[in-house]
Amino acid sequence: MGLLQLLKSQFLCQLIICYVFLASGLIVNLLQLCTSPLWLINKQLARRLNVRLAYCISSQMVAALEWWSGTECTLYTDPKSYSLYGNENAIVVLNHMFEIDFLCGWTFCERFGVLGSSKVLAKKELAYVPIIGWMWYFLEIVFCKRKWEEDRTTVAQSLQRLQDYPENFWFLLYCEGTRFTPKKHQISMQVAESKGLPKLKYHLLPRTKGFWVTVQNLRGTAAAVYDSTLNFRNNEAPTLLGILNGKKYHADLYVRRIPLELIPEDEAECAAWLHKLYQEKDSFQEHYTETGRFPGPIVSPARRPWSLINWLFWSCLLLYPLALLLIQLISSGSVLTIVVSAAICYAASAGVRWMIGQTEINRGSNYGNKEQIDSLRKPSKAST
């Protein structure tokens, strides 16, 4: 193990990274809150400001992936589509199999200059995660309860609000609705069978309603769907803790640009289109398993220095006062102050560990573990 690798695996270094993330994140959340009155006066300016503030937070996680762990991200895509990435609004459809797939997504957002404004259809529970969830509130992220009866209006309304968004954005949709586990896969394939759909090997059966409502409400706003399929070399199952430990992974992303006009407007046809897309995605994963690569040429964008510069800025700003505080604390000699400070540090690290836990598949939700009973009993019907 090299010296640098040894350093990266040190708990103290990881503690410093987490401290900078936590302290800067809370400061940024506070600044975002301060923009509230501006929304009433100049909404577009408030949005632009929040895009930049959000960048300060999400780019720290990107910096951890790109600069700390040194993870490499390779893009397989058609060179003609490449020039459009980052220069138009798009709906991104991504497989949901890995704990850090969202972070790899963010890395590509960063490389194409849309990190601050990137959006997602996220489960409501994530809105309450400090820093990221609170940041998302000001970014107009679309939340869903994964209960169609409630989501059908709220999701459509939130999407419509994005029609005059002042910056280019990518809207991420995990159509599988939850992360892949063998049990969820088995259940979703029972649903596929009951619907007469072919079985998928590497994906859960996609939920079609969110996709349809997104496409319908972003017509005229987004130019295309970016069908994206992610995998990691050497059968790795990367984790956020691995990244913090400085472990290097190699991500491969295959992206196909599909103009939005090619997607059917009718709900049933749109659902059938999405099922076909997932069958194709499954075949790309099969190709990857057999050959170790995706089809098509590689046109990888290089990492940019901005995420690192942002992290260095916050570190300089926040580590100096921390050092002063520690010196003062030790020299005070007060046992009570030291014990209280230690308790605060412990609570903060437990909080960060809980946040990291949100990314862990084995702590994931039960969604997709139980719905088969209803859906197998009921014959499939039109849902509008």
Ligand SMILES: CC/C=C\C/C=C\C/C=C\C/C=C\C/C=C\C/C=C\CCC(=O)SCCNC(=O)CCNC(=O)[C@H](O)C(C)(C)COP(=O)(O)OP(=O)(O)OC[C@H]1O[C@@H](n2cnc3c(N)ncnc32)[C@H](O)[C@@H]1OP(=O)(O)O
């Ligand atoms: C160039 C580079 C390109 C790309 C770079 C890549 C990415 C970068 C882009 C952007 C990055 C931005 C941000 C990233 C940051 C962080 C993201 C982090 C995480 C957030 C992710 C989440 O929270 S995922 C969970 C929430 N999202 C979703 O659920 C979306 C999908 N779901 C839907 O669309 C649903 O339809 C719904 C949520 C709208 C409604 O949910 P509900 O449960 O009510 O679903 P349905 O009504 O669809 O369910 C009933 C139908 O489903 C059938 N059924 C029943 N059981 C199952 C089962 N187990 N599996 C499959 N289907 C099942 C049932 O039969 C019903 O069928 P119908 O025929 O009646 O439809």
Ligand SMILES: CCCCCCCCCCCCCCCCCC(=O)OC[C@@H](O)COP(=O)(O)O
């Ligand atoms: C600079 C680096 C510092 C790192 C230390 C702090 C890390 C804090 C990390 C907080 C991240 C919290 C939000 C990330 C989003 C999680 C994405 C995700 O994968 O969500 C799962 C859902 O899609 C589906 O849920 P399930 O139904 O599978 O359950």
